[in-house]
Amino acid sequence: MKRFSKFAAILAVAPVxxxxxxxxxxxxxxxxxxxxVKDVTTNSAFADNIAVACxxxxxxxxxxxxxxxxxxxxxxxxxxxxxxxxxxxxxxxTVTADNNIDSMVVTANAGVSTSQxxxxxxxxxxxxxxxxxxxxxxxxxxxxxxxxxxSSGVNIGSIGPLTTDTEEVQFEAKVNCPAPVPxxxxxxxxxxxxxxxxxxxxxxxxxxxxxxxxxxxGALAHRLYSRRYARAAK
Numbered sequence: 001m002k003r004f005s006k007f008a009a010i011l012a013v014a015p016v017x018x019x020x021x022x023x024x025x026x027x028x029x030x031x032x033x034x035x036x037v038k039d040v041t042t043n044s045a046f047a048d049n050i051a052v053a054c055x056x057x058x059x060x061x062x063x064x065x066x067x068x069x070x071x072x073x074x075x076x077x078x079x080x081x082x083x084x085x086x087x088x089x090x091x092x093x094t095v096t097a098d099n100n101i102d103s104m105v106v107t108a109n110a111g112v113s114t115s116q117x118x119x120x121x122x123x124x125x126x127x128x129x130x131x132x133x134x135x136x137x138x139x140x141x142x143x144x145x146x147x148x149x150x151s152s153g154v155n156i157g158s159i160g161p162l163t164t165d166t167e168e169v170q171f172e173a174k175v176n177c178p179a180p181v182p183x184x185x186x187x188x189x190x191x192x193x194x195x196x197x198x199x200x201x202x203x204x205x206x207x208x209x210x211x212x213x214x215x216x217x218g219a220l221a222h223r224l225y226s227r228r229y230a231r232a233a234k
Contacts, residue, residue, distance in 0.1 A: 026099045027072035027161060030065035030082035035093045035108035037061070040172065045136070054118045054177035060110055061170040062093045063132060068161030077169045078153030080121055088113045088177070089120040094153075112175065119176045122150055126172035129156055139168065196224050
């Protein structure tokens with residue numbers, strides 16, 4: 001009887017042991033319209049896509065809200081930015097967490113456009129973690145993040161399931177004007193140089209030549225005169 005009682009007790013506990021498993025905590029990173037951009041130079045409103053002028057600075061911002069039920073951990077944010085010479089510069093943000101539901105990777109897009117081809121460059125030291133506010137401009141800076149959001153990404157730790165736990169990550173980029181086309185340097189005018197006039201040769205050779213000719217002519221004249229005088233005397 002005692003043996004039967006013990007066996008019955010074991011059977012009663014066995015299903016609980018067999019089917020018991022650790023409860024996995026997970027959360028849900030919000031999807032949808034979570035990534036926006038604004039023109040910092042003109043203080044425009046945030047939007048999915050905006051038109052800006054060359055020379056302006058823009059800010060890309062992603063909202064990270066956890067739909068619960070549990071806290072998400074090791075939340076990582078990575079972004080891309082088209083920095084080539086173009087009339088538009090798109091950016092895609094990716095948000096992941098260790099225990100996001102179904103290991104889901106959340107992505108969203110935003111971008112800026114310009115009237116002429118420009119380049120975009122990341123502003124060093126501009127990545128920040130913000131405390132989200134439903135009132136635009138009411139955000140506060142929680143911390144400055146390292147410069148790595150466009151490469152390996154930034155880790156912002158854990159985010160709880162409450163609305164008040166919502167955070168934002170923001171970074172800035174500069175929209176650069178195209179390089180000015182260099183003005184060609186005008187060629188120097190060609191100045192014609194007149195050939196120097198030929199001066200009469202008055203060197204020693206010319207003087208000797210002239211003296212020789214004069215001497216010969218004198219001798220011939222003297223000889224002719226002598227002949228004429230001799231004839232007349234006869």
